[in-house]
Amino acid sequence: MATKINLLPWREAHRKTKNTEFLVVLGICGALAGLVGFGGFKYAEDKVNFQKDRNERLEDEIALLQEELEEIKELEETKNNLLARMEIIQQLQSQRPQIVHTFHEVATRIPDGVFLKTLKQTGDKHMVIEGRAESNARVSALMRTLDRSDYFTTPKLEVIEADKIDGISTFRLVMKQDRPNAEENENGL
Secondary structure, three states, X not given: OOOOOOOXXXXXXXXXXXXXXXXXXXXXXXXXXXXXXXHHHHHHHHHHHHHHHHHHHHHHHHHHHHHHHHHHHHHHXXXXXXXXXXXXXXXXXXXXXXXXXXXXXXXXXXXXXXXXXEEEEEOOOEEEEEEEEOOHHHHHHHHHHHHOOOOEEEEEEEEEEEOOOOOOEEEEEEEEEOOOOHHHHHHHO
């Protein structure tokens, strides 16, 4: 059998072993660093994906809330329209007896010798009366009695013409309508 003779110097063999050990340790450290880097990258990627999912969910919820807000605005608009209609109906209901009072007041306040041709309501608060009277004094009496009424104020004579043949006066009278105790009626409802 042959004997082995080591012709290499022992220092060189030792250096070679140390280099091999160094390369192995370096490879292990590189692999560990790669694993730590890959783990950190995956951790950060998971955090980013989690935040993206969370943002998408929040955007979906915000979109749903926007739709609900639009529905609420539509409901508020409908509510306001209904309230306005109810107020108009309430005003009409409170004015219903006004026509009865108006006719009653006109009928009881007309003096003898005055005949009405037209009775017109203009606007919300004004009344126009056209008619004929036996004399101008009868028209003055009508104005005084209407002025004392609770339902009419400020009667104003616009036109009065006396017919010279018949002696009959044609007149046009404008006055303001009042609603006495309107506040009490509205509070009582």
